[in-house]
Amino acid sequence: MIVAGALLLAVAACGGAGPEAGSGRTGGGVDRGGSVTVLAAVGEMPGFDPVKLANVGTGIERAAMVMDTLLYRDDITGEVRPKLAESMTSADGRVWVLKLRRGVMFSDGTPLDAEAVVFNVKRHTAPESTSVAKPLLADLKSVEATGDLEVTFTLKDVNGSFPVIFTASTPASLVGSPKALADPGNFNEHPVGAGAFVLQSWTRDSEMVFAKNPEYWETGKPYLDRVTYQVMTGTQTITDTMLSGAAHSALVNAGVWPQYKGNESIKLWPPLGGGAAVVPNGSRPIGADERVRRAISLAFDPQTTKKVIMGDTDVWDGSLDCVPFAPGSPVCSPEDTPRQDPRPGQGAHRRVRRRRRRPRRRAEVLPIAHHAGDLSPERTEEDRPQREGHRRGRGDARGDRGQRRL
Numbered sequence: 493m494i495v496a497g498a499l500l501l502a503v504a505a506c507g508g509a510g511p512e513a514g515s516g517r518t519g520g521g522v523d524r525g526g527s528v529t530v531l532a533a534v535g536e537m538p539g540f541d542p543v544k545l546a547n548v549g550t551g552i553e554r555a556a557m558v559m560d561t562l563l564y565r566d567d568i569t570g571e572v573r574p575k576l577a578e579s580m581t582s583a584d585g586r587v588w589v590l591k592l593r594r595g596v597m598f599s600d601g602t603p604l605d606a607e608a609v610v611f612n613v614k615r616h617t618a619p620e621s622t623s624v625a626k627p628l629l630a631d632l633k634s635v636e637a638t639g640d641l642e643v644t645f646t647l648k649d650v651n652g653s654f655p656v657i658f659t660a661s662t663p664a665s666l667v668g669s670p671k672a673l674a675d676p677g678n679f680n681e682h683p684v685g686a687g688a689f690v691l692q693s694w695t696r697d698s699e700m701v702f703a704k705n706p707e708y709w710e711t712g713k714p715y716l717d718r719v720t721y722q723v724m725t726g727t728q729t730i731t732d733t734m735l736s737g738a739a740h741s742a743l744v745n746a747g748v749w750p751q752y753k754g755n756e757s758i759k760l761w762p763p764l765g766g767g768a769a770v771v772p773n774g775s776r777p778i779g780a781d782e783r784v785r786r787a788i789s790l791a792f793d794p795q796t797t798k799k800v801i802m803g804d805t806d807v808w809d810g811s812l813d814c815v816p817f818a819p820g821s822p823v824c825s826p827e828d829t830p831r832q833d834p835r836p837g838q839g840a841h842r843r844v845r846r847r848r849r850r851p852r853r854r855a856e857v858l859p860i861a862h863h864a865g866d867l868s869p870e871r872t873e874e875d876r877p878q879r880e881g882h883r884r885g886r887g888d889a890r891g892d893r894g895q896r897r898l
Contacts, residue, residue: 503741503759527718531730531742536697536723539680541673543615543623545663552660554721557702559685561665562590562609562658572655576604576667576686576709580658585650590658592641596686596709598669604686606637611670613643616663625664628657688714697723734758746801 537551538544540558545551564575572580576596582588596604613635616623631648638644647654658665672684683691686709689702700721704714722739724730731748733739735755744752744760752758770788772779779785794810814824 503761524715525717527716527720528740529720529722529738531724531733531739532700532721535725540668540683540691541676541680542612542663542666542668543621543625544680545666546624547662548660552663552666554700555663555666555683555685556660556687557689557719558683558687558691559666559668560687561660562667563655563665565656565659565661572659577658580655582654585652585654586647588645588647588654589638590643590645592643593709594641597707598672598684598686599690599705599707600669600672600684602669602671604667605640606643608670609643609667610635610637611673612667613664615673623663625657625662628662628664689719692718699723 532554535550537554539551540555542555542559545555561575562577563580564573565571566573574593576593578591578593580588580590590609592604592606592609598604598608602608613629613632615621616625617629617632617635631651633646633648635643635645645654667685668679669684672679672682681694688705688708688710690705692701692703694700702719702721704717708714724733724742727745727748730742731744731751734742734744735751735758737757749760752760772785772788774780794812798808798810
């Protein structure tokens with residue numbers, strides 16, 4: 493069955509979710525201090541060594557708490573913005589220059605400079621490396637420190653999307669202290685980075701506690717004193733924990749969304765900038781056959797899909813106008829979405845016969861399951877330092893073939 497599950501980010505109001513939820517307010521109206529508890533529903537992470545991390549949801553979002561990311565990608569616009577790096581520019585798309593912020597230090601007192609970035613990148617590209625970032629950097633001809641705070645990347649070919657690799661979409665965005673990484677095994681359990689938090693304690697398969705990094709480079713951040721990630725994989729257990737007020741944030745499956753309705757202390761954040769769809773591989777005979785694509789489309793009734801996958805909530809109204817994005821999403825552009833009519837008896841077979849001689853050999857988005865892609869609420873980067881940690885389904889630098897996330 494070619495469908496995808498759906499998730500939403502459930503966020504409890506800090507005012508009523510535990511005695512340590514908040515402990516102060518700035519002049520600008522931002523709460524400072526206190527702690528939050530996040531339920532890591534995907535599962536335990538393998539460790540903090542960047543070369544061992546795979547993607548968001550399985551550890552990158554937690555590692556970024558300690559190491560931050562070189563760059564940041566906006567969930568809605570797709571724009572790549574500065575983070576640990578001040579900029580990443582190129583005149584020809586082949587030679588890229590990354591400039592780092594001055595004065596950023598790792599929590600062990602060593603500087604986050606160009607040499608540190610080069611050291612981390614080369615760990616991903618090493619012959620013996622099994623990092624998921626290795627194929628993303630396969631086009632890298634050379635990387636060198638061309639200044640104390642300047643790194644120059646030279647590619648074998650033009651790549652206008654190269655900076656995306658250094659956002660939280662991939663582990664290449666994480667920079668660990670070279671001094672600490674001299675012992676990879678110890679670093680995996682006791683990471684050292686330049687992020688907003690430091691790892692305070694970790695009980696595997698139970699919880700991970702992060703404490704505020706007083707030396708964080710961004711003045712006034714982070715707002716929180718402590719963040720706790722708890723590993724909890726049971727759907728109903730997660731729901732019960734959230735409804736009881738014992739946790740502040742969690743990813744929740746569509747099947748339990750109705751249980752959150754009417755609870756004013758919990759906000760469900762629907763997908764804003766992402767979605768999912770089945771995309772046949774148009775370079776293969778089956779995927780290139782329009783009759784097959786039409787048959788798959790006819791197999792799914794939008795209203796039934798809405799009930800089964802979306803928990804019959806109002807996250808999706810069953811419309812096909814913005815597949816794979818939900819109508820109302822900031823990235824929904826009906827005028828750019830191919831018109832689709834999966835209903836039987838609408839001339840589909842006649843159209844197939846007419847085009848049989850010249851089938852279009854390209855991937856086509858099918859009008860079926862589309863769901864939560866961006867799992868984060870629409871808030872500013874300043875209010876949510878780890879915002880990218882929840883992103884999912886927008887597509888990344890890998891460009892999967894056959895079935896891919898959009």
